[in-house]
Amino acid sequence: VQLQASGGGLVQAGGSLRLSCAASGRTFSTYSMGWFRQAPGKEREFVAVSGWSGGSTYYADSVKGRFTISRGDARNTVYLQMNSLKPEDTAVYYCAADRSDGYMYSDYERDYDYWGQGTLVTVSS
Numbered sequence: 001v002q003l004q005a006s007g008g009g010l011v012q013a014g015g016s017l018r019l020s021c022a023a024s025g026r027t028f029s030t031y032s033m034g035w036f037r038q039a040p041g042k043e044r045e046f047v048a049v050s051g052w053s054g055g056s057t058y059y060a061d062s063v064k065g066r067f068t069i070s071r072g073d074a075r076n077t078v079y080l081q082m083n084s085l086k087p088e089d090t091a092v093y094y095c096a097a098d099r100s101d102g103y104m105y106s107d108y109e110r111d112y113d114y115w116g117q118g119t120l121v122t123v124s125s
Contacts, residue, residue: 001025001114005095008119011085015123019080021095021116032098032105033078034112035069037091037121044094044109050078051105058105063089085123092118 007019019035034049048059048069057069068081078095096112098105106112 003095003097003114003116005093005116005119008093008121010122010124013085013087013123013125015085016081016083017085017121019082019093019095019119019121021078021080023076023078023095023097023114027076028097029075030100031113032100033071034096034098034105034107035078035080035093036096036109036112037089037093038118039088039091042091046107046109047093048080049098049105049107052100053104056104058107060107082121085121087123087125090121090123092120094118 003023005021030052032052035047036044037047038044050069050071066084070079095116097114098112
């Protein structure tokens with residue numbers, strides 16, 4: 001199983017970026033898929049998740065209204081559209097997949113089974 005994140009880069013405050021994560025090695029249609037991030041000197045934190053069924057999504061308060069998570073048609077790809085970026089959004093962004101046994105989605109890092117390698121997003125002021 002492999003999750004490959006891409007799309008990070010350097011952007012000015014107020015700009016936009018779109019992250020992608022392609023999962024392979026198994027079918028992820030029954031998995032929820034999410035994004036976490038880790039800023040320099042800080043712990044990794046939850047950003048957004050797309051539940052395993054339908055269009056259910058959940059966001060951290062810090063990104064609500066600015067970021068949008070979506071899944072590809074085959075549900076093995078997850079995207080994170082990031083608008084109105086702020087310097088405090090600077091971090092390494094990780095995608096992750098969760099079997100979601102008995103629940104729709106989770107914002108707890110420990111619930112996720114597979115992780116991508118991370119992609120760096122730098123927002124300049």
